[in-house]
Amino acid sequence: RKEVEQDPGPFNVPEGATVAFNCTYSNSASQSFFWYRQDCRKEPKLLMSVYSSGNEDGRFTAQLNRASQYISLLIRDSKLSDSATYLCVVRGNSGYALNFGKGTSLLVTP
Amino acid sequence: EAQVTQNPRYLITVTGKKLTVTCSQNMNHEYMSWYRQDPGLGLRQIYYSMNVEVTDKGDVPEGYKVSRKEKRNFPLILESPSPNQTSLYFCASSNLQGSSNEQFFGPGTRLTVL
Numbered sequence: 001r002k003e004v005e006q007d008p009g010p011f012n013v014p015e016g017a018t019v020a021f022n023c024t025y026s027n028s029a030s031q032s033f034f035w036y037r038q039d040c041r042k043e044p045k046l047l048m049s050v051y052s053s054g055n056e057d058g059r060f061t062a063q064l065n066r067a068s069q070y071i072s073l074l075i076r077d078s079k080l081s082d083s084a085t086y087l088c089v090v091r092g093n094s095g096y097a098l099n100f101g102k103g104t105s106l107l108v109t110p
Numbered sequence: 111e112a113q114v115t116q117n118p119r120y121l122i123t124v125t126g127k128k129l130t131v132t133c134s135q136n137m138n139h140e141y142m143s144w145y146r147q148d149p150g151l152g153l154r155q156i157y158y159s160m161n162v163e164v165t166d167k168g169d170v171p172e173g174y175k176v177s178r179k180e181k182r183n184f185p186l187i188l189e190s191p192s193p194n195q196t197s198l199y200f201c202a203s204s205n206l207q208g209s210s211n212e213q214f215f216g217p218g219t220r221l222t223v224l
Contacts, residue, residue, distance in 0.1 A: 032211065043200055043215035044153070087153070096141050096160070096204065096211055097168065102152035 003027060006088050006101035014109055017078050021104045023071040023088030032091040033064055035073050037084045038103065044087055047073075078108045112137045114216035116201050122222045123191055131186045131219050133201030140206045142184040143168070143213070144176065146197040153200070159184055160206070191223040 006023045013019045025033075033050035048055065050062040050071055061074040071088055088101035114135045123129055135142065143158040145168075155168030159178040173195055175187040184203075188195060201216040 034212075041198075041218070043218055045215070046212045049212075091211065096206060097143075097155060097158060098213060100145075100153040102150070 002101075003099040004088055004090050004101040006104050008102055008104060010105040010107055012107045012109060013078055015078055015080060017108075018074065018076045019078055019106065020075075021073045021086055021088075021106075023073075023101055025069050025071070025088075025090045025099070027090070027092050027099075028066075028069060030069075030090045030092055033062075033071050034089040034091075034098075035060075035062060035071075036087040036089050036100075038087055039084050044100075047086070075106075078106075080108050080110065082106060083108045112214070114201055114203055114214050116199075116216035116219050118219060119217060120220050122224065124224050125192055126190050129188050129191060129221075131188075131199060131201075131221070133184045133186065133216055134182050135184075135201075135203040135214070136182065137203060137205070137214065138181065139203035139214075140181070141211075141213075142178065142201065142203045144174070144184070144186045145200045145202065146170065146195075147200060147218075148197050156186070156199075191221075193223045195221065196223050197221060 035047040036044040037047045038044040050064045054063045059076045063072045085103040087103045090099045117132045140161045144156040145153045154170045157176040159165045199219045202213040204213045
């Protein structure tokens with residue numbers, strides 16, 4: 001079983017829509033959780049960290065459910081510029097290696 | 111400007127011809143790492159380094175070598191490249207202090223081995 005699993009999509013949504021991505025992880029001892037964004041043929045960049053209490057950054061909301069080993073990302077009022085691949089990333093309880101999901105592709109259309 | 115640089119950005123080579131992809135960061139980060147990204151497989155870690163002269167294997171180290179003689183540089187060496195090493199390679203670095211451990215990625219190196 002892969003350590004981090006995501007629905008690959010693609011998710012095609014109109015501008016202004018709300019879209020949610022989900023991710024599950026297998027290592028219950030995982031310590032840190034992140035969402036990274038990757039534009040086509042570019043490097044991944046940190047979008048936001050995910051905290052147990054949930055956190056929000058503008059139109060983006062991240063949630064963590066440790067009991068279910070589940071992470072989510074909600075994007076409200078989608079913009080064309082949100083089109084990208086979103087990578088769910090988990091760091092284990094030892095070392096600093098990050099485990100990346102394969103990514104969920106989002107396409108926001110006019 | 112804080113950044114991770116990689117060179118070359120694009121490389122086409124032939125089987126068996128040794129090559130090195132350089133990686134340099136100017137953020138004084140202790141941790142550096144190499145990944146390869148392939149369609150359908152996502153990002154997979156090749157090697158990582160926690161500090162100077164400290165390197166360790168990631169998930170897919172076969173066919174690769176690394177060195178960490180200086181803190182800022184972490185070159186990836188392919189002694190005898192093969193076509194299955196055709197991929198998009200990313201170098202990344204992060205600070206080991208603090209809780210964020212955000213990894214900063216280089217722009218990527220697209221390698222084709224014929």
